[in-house]
Amino acid sequence: MSQNPEACRLYLITPDEISDLDRFAALLDETLAAGDVACLQLRLKGASDDEIVAAAEKLMPICHKYDVAFFLNDRADLAAQVDADGVHLGQDDGDVPSARTLLGHSKDIGVTCHDSMHLAYKAGDEGANYVGFGAFFSTDTKTTEYQPELDILTVWDEVTELPCVAIGGITPENCGELAEAGAHFVAVCSGVWNHPEGPAAAVLAFNEALGLNC
Numbered sequence: 001m002s003q004n005p006e007a008c009r010l011y012l013i014t015p016d017e018i019s020d021l022d023r024f025a026a027l028l029d030e031t032l033a034a035g036d037v038a039c040l041q042l043r044l045k046g047a048s049d050d051e052i053v054a055a056a057e058k059l060m061p062i063c064h065k066y067d068v069a070f071f072l073n074d075r076a077d078l079a080a081q082v083d084a085d086g087v088h089l090g091q092d093d094g095d096v097p098s099a100r101t102l103l104g105h106s107k108d109i110g111v112t113c114h115d116s117m118h119l120a121y122k123a124g125d126e127g128a129n130y131v132g133f134g135a136f137f138s139t140d141t142k143t144t145e146y147q148p149e150l151d152i153l154t155v156w157d158e159v160t161e162l163p164c165v166a167i168g169g170i171t172p173e174n175c176g177e178l179a180e181a182g183a184h185f186v187a188v189c190s191g192v193w194n195h196p197e198g199p200a201a202a203v204l205a206f207n208e209a210l211g212l213n214c
Contacts, residue, residue: 008179009038010206011165013073013189016045018055025058027199031192032066034200035207038185039069041088049078056082069108076102076109086110086129091119096126110165115148117156124162131156132187135168136178140190144168150181157182172205179210186210 012031018024028040040063044052056072060082063070071086072079076099079087086108087099099109110130111123120131133152135144147168156164166183171191178186188206195202 007212008175008183008210009036009185009212010192010203010210011039011041011185011187012037012068012192013041013043013187014055014059015189015193016043017047018044021055021058025062028059029062029065031199031203032062032068034203036212037066037068037203039063039071039085041071041073041187042084043073043189049075052078053082056084060084071108071110079103079107088112088132096123096128100127112167114146115152116146117152120156120162120164124160128162130163130165130185132165132167134166134187136166137169137171137174139169150177153178153182155182157184172202172209175206176209 040059042052042056042059044055052075060070069085071088072084073088074090074093076087076094080102087103088110089096089099090112096109096111103109108129109127110132111128112132113119113123115133123131133148135147136150138144153164153166163184165185165187166178167187170178170186170188175186192199192202
């Protein structure tokens, strides 16, 4: 997942459920064609291993067509199986050293660190490629237990070179303040897929808000 040092980029997360994989694949192609997206995280809560693998095999080539990195949520074992570009780990979804053993050193590992600099330092020390802070704003995507202040992004950006991802309730209207505070990526789910004008329009709106050249 490439980081433009002068711009905050869009980190796209799939909906929790994909009822029609072929239809979603076509929608994803249209969405990624619309503008700059750094990566897609496949996050299918409650899906079987076979369903996750099938979705990965369908969606990953579309991501690579647009030079978008493809990550799996939680499952380092399945990420290794499908040769994904990386995995994103929650605090209860395995550890960085074990994921690194499965994936090797050419893949990216991200870790959710909520509102904790301590967890972020620990993830970095263990070899994570990026850390995630949030939720910064209220979100319907998942239950919000932690709500860090914006200055955690600023402090992190000042004291380390490890990229950070801002998570939670992010829209084209509020993403700019996260970028200004020091976020290197903004992770978005419903802000894209539930955008009133459609996901492609959402990508364009995020790109414009983040000052990215499409």
